[in-house]
Amino acid sequence: MSENRIEDAFNAFFTGETLKNALDFAEFIRANEMIYNGAYEIHYKDKLACYIDTPNDKSHMWRVWTVGDYSGEYEGFPIDDRMKEIARANVIKCGNCDDCNRDPGKTETIFGKEFVHVCNGTDNLAMRFENPDAEAVKCAIKMVGMRKYDINGRCHTKDMPSSEA
Numbered sequence: 001m002s003e004n005r006i007e008d009a010f011n012a013f014f015t016g017e018t019l020k021n022a023l024d025f026a027e028f029i030r031a032n033e034m035i036y037n038g039a040y041e042i043h044y045k046d047k048l049a050c051y052i053d054t055p056n057d058k059s060h061m062w063r064v065w066t067v068g069d070y071s072g073e074y075e076g077f078p079i080d081d082r083m084k085e086i087a088r089a090n091v092i093k094c095g096n097c098d099d100c101n102r103d104p105g106k107t108e109t110i111f112g113k114e115f116v117h118v119c120n121g122t123d124n125l126a127m128r129f130e131n132p133d134a135e136a137v138k139c140a141i142k143m144v145g146m147r148k149y150d151i152n153g154r155c156h157t158k159d160m161p162s163s164e165a
Contacts, residue, residue, distance in 0.1 A: 006036050006054060010062065013055035021137045022062055028141045032148060042144075047151045050144045051125075064140040065092070066127045068147040071109040077149045079142065084111040086139040090127040092119035 006029065010022040029036060034044045042049045051065035070087065073079050079087075087110060094105025094117045105117035110126060119125045129140040 006052065009054035009056070013060050014062075017134070018131060021132060021134055024134075025064065025132075025137050025141060028144070032145070034144075034148070044148050044151050049147050049151070050140075061131045064129045064132070064144070065125055066129075066140070066143045066147065067124050068126065068143075068150055069124065070111060070126045070143065070146070072112060074146060074149055074154065076154060077146055079111065079146070082135075083139050083142050086136055087111060087127055087143060088113055088115075090129050090136065090139070091115050092121070092125055092128045093117055094119050 006026045007023060010019060010026060014022055029042055032044065034042050034049050036042050036052070040051050040053065042052055048067055050067055053059070053061070053063040053065075055062050091108070091110055106120050107114060107116050108118040108126065109115070119128075127140075127143060129136050132140055
């Protein structure tokens with residue numbers, strides 16, 4: 001079986017900045033020993049690191065869906081205020097989509113800020129970055145890197161006041 005390569009889908013549908021941003025994310029995945037299953041999942045050490053929607057004939061977009069706990073920073077894995085702002089701007093609102101039927105979503109804390117009506121999807125979905133620009137790709141990479149850090153067993157969450165904006 002041939003290796004599943006995200007780059008193949010990106011190169012088939014994108015050019016310019018969109019292609020550069022997508023390939024930057026693909027390089028991060030490869031450099032961090034994460035495995036793309038060719039369908040939607042990216043794994044690290046046999047654990048789900050994130051989901052990805054690659055472009056196809058019907059949709060010329062790509063999306064990164066983060067999974068994990070983003071309620072606060074992890075000790076030893078700092079997140080600057082700009083990355084927190086971008087992460088919060090990409091929180092997935094409940095769309096009562098597919099067969100979920102769990103509208104109106106759940107309440108979720110993202111880096112100390114509470115959000116209501118967040119997607120009820122499985123695997124602790126938190127954020128969705130759609131056709132991300134360079135800055136959003138940097139944030140998606142940071143969030144997936146945080147998930148990797150968690151998988152490696154280094155997730156001692158620092159206390160963060162819930163009122164942080």
